[in-house]
Amino acid sequence: MSSVPDVVITGLGATTPLGGDVASTWRAALAGESGARTLPNDWAETYGIAVSFAAQLKVPAADVLPRPETKRMDPSAQYAIIAAREAWAHAGNPEVAPERLGAVVSSGIGGIWTTLDAWDTMREKGARRVLPMTVPMLMPNSPAAYVELEFGARAGAHALVSACASGAEAIGYACEMIRTGRADVVVAGGTEAAIHPMPLAAFAASRTLSTRNDDPAGASRPYDVQRDGFVLGEGAGIVILESADHAEARGATVLARLVGVGLSSDGYHITSPEPSGRGQVSAMRAALADAGLSTADIVHVNAHATSTVVGDLIEARGVREVLGADADRVALSATKSMTGHLLGGAGALETIFTVLALMDRSAPPTINVSEPDPELVLDLVRDVPRALPDGQIAAINNSFGFGGHNVALVVASA
Amino acid sequence: MAYTEQEILAGLVEIVSEETGLPADSVLPEKSFTDDLDIDSLSMMTIVTLAEEKFDVRIPDDEVKNLATVGDAVSFIVGAQG
Known part of the structure; x- marks a missing residue:
């Protein structure tokens, strides 16, 4: 009676640099396409930014949402709403009591376009021209709030902020909402819309971005010896989490099961991952323990791997440490090679990729790896998808963020 | 240079239509x-802020509650022009 509910995934939604929905995004990912392009503006020249490219949405939000919605929501909330509507429909428009429905949607940066636009307006035209919707649009819980309003969720709306781990942490928290009995269904994920000249300049200033301006599509190259930083991306990923009993009762199709959530923090540095990978290892081990699985059950890892010189290898060594000899059979994919880095959206989009890999028995490729780093001690899926085994299988999705936030999720086949 | 009443109505209808998503032909002067x-x-308040900028007028907060209909707002803006 008092047993902890199992949590399943019954819907997926996304808008990404690879496509305006999950199907087109996944198709492009399996085909090894890059979403990175030279920016269609002169920011780099005008402001002297060292980086002139990014991975912008394939389908602009303004092409999808009606005009009043685009005026009332920061782009970060717009992307979340687009993905949430797709996920909700994909889950079969679940019938659920409002008191049993939750919304957990994170952004790493928040409504930065709204913040900076409002400041520009104020400096040019004075305080009286600042629009009254500015605060509800810029607040970092705005995407969670709009998703909550969209579906009338009353079990709780939350926005956990942990930089590039935010989207995964949102899904982890949503899982706990169901396990602790607070909700039967939770709309969960992450979003980001920070391709604005200021954050681009700021990331470039921290020397974390690739400066491969002459080859945007080849710039994100996790584990390649020539990698020189991440590619700024944008977009959103949303999943519908549901208690297994609730999904069964309404006859929903179970896409996969969310079986393990592992969290830790480095306690080390504001941006650099702890060099030994101790924190990341601890998150992965916690997720496996939470799932009640052994390392032999893991066939695939969707790595955080952003294409930075230091970060990629720390994670790879950590995966090896956690999985031991079982790591030899694990297909490692670094999908940011194609999508760029969606920051707060990354962990959610990569959870979706992990679910799809288990469903289709196909680990997505890592592109742009011309020469793997000799220190990489894992089996990287390069250029073309890799078939995953039949039967019950499971995978780990890692997400790490500035601040030393580590989140590992374990997803198992339905 | 003052705007005519017709220009103000047309401009205000455009602002209201953009803000609400309602078709412009449903935003009539007698509508509340x-x-x-x-x-x-x-x-x-968004409409007020945008109208102030568009017509270069000041609509004091105390006045907004008196603007019940689209026509009330047009009349106020006509009178408030410098």
């Missing part, structure tokens, strides 16, 4: 912002 057009206080 709250009862007919379902505009909440935050949207009303």
Whole structure:
């Protein structure tokens, strides 16, 4: 009676640099396409930014949402709403009591376009021209709030902020909402819309971005010896989490099961991952323990791997440490090679990729790896998808963020 | 240079239509912002802010509550022009 509910995934939604929905995004990912392009503006020249490219949405939000919605929501909330509507429909428009429905949607940066636009307006035209919707649009819980309003969720709306781990942490928290009995269904994920000249300049200033301006599509190259930083991306990923009993009762199709959530923090540095990978290892081990699985059950890892010189290898060594000899059979994919880095959206989009890999028995490729780093001690899926085994299988999705936030999720086949 | 009443009505209809998503031909002078057009206080203040900029007038906060209909707002803006 008092047993902890199992949590399943019954819907997926996304808008990404690879496509305006999950199907087109996944198709492009399996085909090894890059979403990175030279920016269609002169920011780099005008402001002297060292980086002139990014991975912008394939389908602009303004092409999808009606005009009043685009005026009332920061782009970060717009992307979340687009993905949430797709996920909700994909889950079969679940019938659920409002008191049993939750919304957990994170952004790493928040409504930065709204913040900076409002400041520009104020400096040019004075305080009286600042629009009254500015605060509800810029607040970092705005995407969670709009998703909550969209579906009338009353079990709780939350926005956990942990930089590039935010989207995964949102899904982890949503899982706990169901396990602790607070909700039967939770709309969960992450979003980001920070391709604005200021954050681009700021990331470039921290020397974390690739400066491969002459080859945007080849710039994100996790584990390649020539990698020189991440590619700024944008977009959103949303999943519908549901208690297994609730999904069964309404006859929903179970896409996969969310079986393990592992969290830790480095306690080390504001941006650099702890060099030994101790924190990341601890998150992965916690997720496996939470799932009640052994390392032999893991066939695939969707790595955080952003294409930075230091970060990629720390994670790879950590995966090896956690999985031991079982790591030899694990297909490692670094999908940011194609999508760029969606920051707060990354962990959610990569959870979706992990679910799809288990469903289709196909680990997505890592592109742009011309020469793997000799220190990489894992089996990287390069250029073309890799078939995953039949039967019950499971995978780990890692997400790490500035601040030393580590989140590992374990997803198992339905 | 003052705007004509017709220009102000047309401009205000455009602002209200953009803000609410209502078709422009449904935003008529006799329509009530709250009862007919379902505009909440935050949207009303957005409309006021945009109208002030468009017509270069000042609509004091105390005055906004007196602007019940689209026509009331047009009349106020006509009178407030310098």
